[in-house]
Amino acid sequence: MCSENSDPSLPSTAARRPLKTRGHAWANGLALWLARKRVAPNLISLMSLVFALIGGFAFLAIPGTEGGGRPGLFVLAAVCIQLRLLCNLLDGMVAVEGGLGSRSGEIYNELPDRIADPLLIVPAGYATDFAFGPELGWTAGLLAVMTAYIRVLGASTGLAQDFCGPMAKPHRMAVLTVAALVAAALAAANLGGIVLAIGLVVIAAGALLTAARRTRAIVRALEAR
Helix, strand or coil: CCCCCCCCCCCCCCCCCCCHHHHCHHHHHHHHHHHHCCCCHHHHHHHHHHHHHHHHHHHHHCCCCCCCHHHHHHHHHHHHHHHHHHHHHHHHHHHHCCCCCCCCHHHHHHHHHHHHHHHHHHHHHHHCCCCCHHHHHHHHHHHHHHHHHHHHHHHHCCCCCCCCCCCCHHHHHHHHHHHHHHHHHHHHHCCHHHHHHHHHHHHHHHHHHHHHHHHHHHHHHHHCC
């Protein structure tokens, strides 16, 4: 079964991505602190876009930066990717466990995610500084959005949301983070672009496979009704 959440033939009214991180003491403590401060989950969701935008600009600035500035920009992009994911984790925890959810929360939960993915992935293509880099970035970014579209499409038919990989959001962000950090370490040898390009190829190929797996699972579940 492709779904990591539940049987995709069953509807889900409150689908949440299965994350082991939710069980960690630090995550629960931070979410509790935010809930006590009455920080709106929707605001946390929007902050994920801010971090994605900063990370995207860091990637875009890399080709025009010389010398020791490049490693710093790669690291900044990697940090922003992880801060974006942290916001994605905490908005749901503050909303559900913290009891601060709103009726419009689903929009704030989903829409920023769809924007944040290409905001980070597409600029990474330009950061490779290769002739085909932009096309690679756009391909990986569009395929990333496609995986989420298929997941929501399945839910629109009454099925449970399917979060299976191999290149779901946490996976592609992990690949991009590792690629950025390795690129930072190898920037002095002018190998950062190659590392980033390899990461984008992995994301694109994995997202294509993920889209195919999710589509197959949806079709099988619908035909089995």
